[in-house]
Amino acid sequence: DTEVTQTPKHLVMGMTNKKSLKCEQHMGHRAMYWYKQKAKKPPELMFVYSYEKLSINESVPSRFSPECPNSSLLNLHLHALQPEDSALYLCASTTNRRAGANVLTFGAGSRLTVL
Amino acid sequence: TQLLEQSPQFLSIQEGENLTVYCNSSSVFSSLQWYRQEPGEGPVLLVTVVTGGEVKKLKRLTFQFGDARKDSSLHITAAQPGDTGLYLCAQERGSQGNLIFGKGTKLSVKP
Numbered sequence: 001d002t003e004v005t006q007t008p009k010h011l012v013m014g015m016t017n018k019k020s021l022k023c024e025q026h027m028g029h030r031a032m033y034w035y036k037q038k039a040k041k042p043p044e045l046m047f048v049y050s051y052e053k054l055s056i057n058e059s060v061p062s063r064f065s066p067e068c069p070n071s072s073l074l075n076l077h078l079h080a081l082q083p084e085d086s087a088l089y090l091c092a093s094t095t096n097r098r099a100g101a102n103v104l105t106f107g108a109g110s111r112l113t114v115l
Numbered sequence: 116t117q118l119l120e121q122s123p124q125f126l127s128i129q130e131g132e133n134l135t136v137y138c139n140s141s142s143v144f145s146s147l148q149w150y151r152q153e154p155g156e157g158p159v160l161l162v163t164v165v166t167g168g169e170v171k172k173l174k175r176l177t178f179q180f181g182d183a184r185k186d187s188s189l190h191i192t193a194a195q196p197g198d199t200g201l202y203l204c205a206q207e208r209g210s211q212g213n214l215i216f217g218k219g220t221k222l223s224v225k226p
Contacts, residue, residue: 042216106157
């Protein structure tokens with residue numbers, strides 16, 4: 001079983017809906033990530049939180065809004081998405097967010113379909 | 116710009132065959148990680164290589180890191196259907212080590 005838990009596993013939403021993806025880890029990791037993965041493509045970095053502060057936003061559209069309520073939780077709020085946003089959204093965490101020691105533990109992902 | 120090149124992109128082989136996948140970069144890696152991802156799951160770390168020339172073995176998987184730390188290979192001996200998946204190499208980028216992935220090699224091992 002993965003130690004990073006993502007919910008829901010599957011989500012179908014319309015373009016006018018507001019929904020959220022949730023991620024939780026209890027490994028004491030202080031850095032958490034959202035990646036987006038389209039079919040047959042590698043994961044692409046969206047957001048990085050370090051010590052509950054957003055430190056990287058890879059120019060992701062504002063219809064994606066991350067939130068880190070505490071060091072164990074990471075949410076991704078979704079609003080007014082487009083069909084091309086359909087993808088697997090992966091959450092990951094790490095304990096040592098520094099060069100040479102950044103090994104990520106991934107969740108199983110949330111499969112999002114936007115109609 | 117894609118800094119990590121993986122080849123081949125797709126590989127379909129019979130059970131028992133050997134295979135090698137490659138990961139190359141135009142810049143030097145501080146370290147390199149290999150992950151495997153099965154359908155509907157997140158990537159799972161296989162190995163981290165740090166030292167140029169390093170060789171690591173994980174059962175039937177052998178990982179090599181080039182002497183110049185700009186390339187790496189993954190060799191699988193006697194592939195099994197359970198080896199099927201997407202193999203991703205990943206490079207740390209920036210002073211805080213954000214992980215960036217290569218395009219991946221999609222391996223299919225047929226019984």
